[in-house]
Amino acid sequence: MDKRHRDKIAFVRVCSGRFERGMKATVARTGRSVSMSAPQKLFAEDRETIEEAYAGDVIGLNNPDAFAIGDTVYASGSPKLAFPPIPMFSPELFAYLRLEDPGARKAFAKGVEQLLSEGCVQVLRTRDDLVGAQAPILAAVGELQFDVVLERLKSEYGVKARLDRMPYTAARWVKEGGWEAVEAAGDLFGVEAVADVYGRPVLLFKNAWAVGKLADDAPDLAPVLLPYSFAPSEEEQAKLNKAKKRK
Template structure:
């Protein structure tokens, strides 16, 4: 059952500009299994929002993480849907968006990155920068999102700290600016040198890392005496960092030219407090957001927000639908009537909540940077804008990625065709998969299109568990897609290696078995006009 959240933000109106200054809205990004959900738990633990942290993979005596709530997430130990968590720390409001951990769900991650002001890039101490991390960093760079780097799992064997910093500089062109430096090699983690104060911060392990790890601070002279050679090695390396332009430059960080670096262990809660403090001290607060015309909308303008995610099934007892919206300007007040920009119709906001994993609390007010969950918002879709006042406001919509996997979906039980249609439509509106129409197969056999094959697993599981309509999926051999620029050329594209499918927005897509098939047809039919499916992330 939801509860009304009691805080200074909910019982009185406040200045949106001042409230935005108190907000930090960021996402955690990385390669699968780098520890994103575990870090999310650890941050909430340090903010005293929860009393005990969970684990992605089951450890005896330790529960699962709050942000991973789908049955598939708990079974597979990965995040396959983003989660929004909000909590207070040092009189600031933290809006933390956890992202899917698998490349197959990169569309969901992209949507989340459209709603944040900063990103924390999680790097595995043993593996360094990995393929999915590089792709997500490119999205951050493209969108101008500054990045903080957290080198995770330092309590396990891994690479050298200097080597990892060199990789940041050489592979993605970011100048590393370590704010902490590890004392002890990876796997023999004793603590860190706090480069801001020059102190040694030693950590103590707790049982399974489920509770806050105590920090023991001591001066440089005390550390030299008690820690010995490892401390002296750390100090020498830190001096090298200063000589190689490795000191903190906040302006370079905000421009996306450099990244503050921290070392720690999320599962042991080592170094997590440093990350929270860094976010509050130097990460950007929400600023004016540009509309579709490129005009910045001031923080003190009337209320506006855009929907970056839609999720159903978070409350199985009620089969509800939640639209997650990022507030961009003004003050949101529960019960206010906003305008749905896409239709011009009024939208009531009576059921507005702040979501902590699967837990909810009613929100009375929200300000720029906050993420609100609008319950039973059946009229809202991903990319929609809400606003109050006039003139109308439209924020840029969400691009669709070019799918690479296709499958025909059919209801196993024809008697449940109504549930089948409703479920497929619901999953499409959430962005779980793209749904295409085939004129040869009819409405009863939609073609599902996905960036990665695991999206089909989500469809199969949710259709059976949520909509009580099991589906069979017939995989199609296509892997390349283009937009049909001239509808009159459709007949030319129906061959044994290609066909034309239609998106709900009316766009005709030509799909091909592979690039060789595409090139062969273009040689035979040079008059064909085909455009790339280009996402904003590219």
């Protein structure tokens, strides 16, 4: 594979039936129709275009930002089929990712976007930076994810960056009410409200005790918090995009 050509490949397992090159498929989460014109079989650095695949096979599909981790894809024209989605669980490590060379901002932004699309790490934003003009917040389960991000930015994009750690160890997504629910709760001591990559509110806590204390400080907000999230549907994303524009 040519490292200078940064295309996106989604790995998909065929669960039933027969896959044929060129067939039309629908992404269950968004309803988006996708043409499977260049399915590939990958082994190390080698690629091979395939004509068909069967249940149990894993194939690579060019991903024009159509797929998210856990998506179900089914043949267009067939009855809708959707497996349960794969959740994004609460990270335990948080840090601002700072660019050390302002002249490399374009490469930095491209690298962060690529690593995010691969699921290498979760990216959060401060509420006043939903467009991504400021330093992103990396959210990870383990230290290795941070190491991978820094090394790949350096080796693949020529970008040197550093991490500024944040004092939080837990995240909770606001399931209902959105930013209005967060604002209605008022000032929450020791809690920081940020946004995930889709613009949804996420609350960061310093420890488990702070998570539990929220039930006393904001009894209306605590019941609608979740320690995980799913990629939004097309309808949900449209609502989030409208909310971003109002900001």
